[in-house]
Amino acid sequence: MEAKLKKIKLIGFDVDGVFTDGKIYINENGEESKAFHTQDGQGIRNLLEIGIKVLVISGRKSKAAEKRMIELGVNDYFLGYREKKEIFLKKIKDYQIKLTECAFVGDDISDGDVLDIVGFPIAVSNGRDEIKKSAFYTTQKSGGNGAIREISDLIIKAKDKE
Template identity: 40%
Template sequence: MTTINYPADVLARAAKIKLIGFDVDGTLTDGRLLYASNDADAKAFYVQDGMGITLLRHAGIETALVTARNSPVAAARGKELKIAHVHIGERSKLACMQRVAAEMGIGMDEVAFMGDDLPDLATLRGVGLAIAPADAHHWVLPAVHWVTPRYGGNGAARDACDLLLQAQGKVEAILAHGEHP
């Protein structure tokens, strides 16, 4: 089995995570906004990211989608993945993640967040594990603990999920199961 050699401090932070929040545009998507003539938006999601989120759910790690945009497409993706905490049109992502953590009875050191640009900065600074995709804006990079090898919308969220699963000793059980959960 090939694994990424994660930094020890990142693994230590990841081992404590009980909740991870994902920004949508630029993290779960490549950041492009597509509009149809009827003002509907369209987004492309990477299937491996969805599998990673599903694996987290089955491993007992809660997930959240938190986006400032009012996007029915993001809401539909959250529903499809059975994400319990889908927050669309959320202006304060940090306050949202703090509310979800409080509802779960956990501290912010047990929360991870993945974001890619300035609207995510306060949240990245306020969690126990801050993650950014490889193509995140360079202004947010000083606030993150780990940068994924892949770009947003191209496997970056799966990289974050794999990190958590590896740090919490869940990979062997997943591989032993050998099929979709």
């Protein structure tokens, strides 16, 4: 596992169920809100600090998710895009990064197309069983509750041994 982690130059994430616990809160005015874990945010910052490209692709548009990505310094985020594989392939081509140098973190079947092509597919522990079966690694922490930090710590630890 460590050898695969050392190769990672880009990591992609879904939002709902990965950055969050998958719940969407809608108030009486129809406004949506989500909860994001601060440790996961620090994990994203840590990845960016060591030069790992972070790509976020979500099938849903969300002002809360957009605000969080801006706050974390994530420049490559695509919200409201169901064709995740298409965007992922375009971005790695732009960055001239190989699929074997990529990871993706997902929780549901909409993430399967990307998980099937990356060198290091990751499922969160609260993800769908079929996604966990196609993952090389399943987190101990659940989405929205430290899974991203767990992953970032693993990558950083592996790269520190280079």
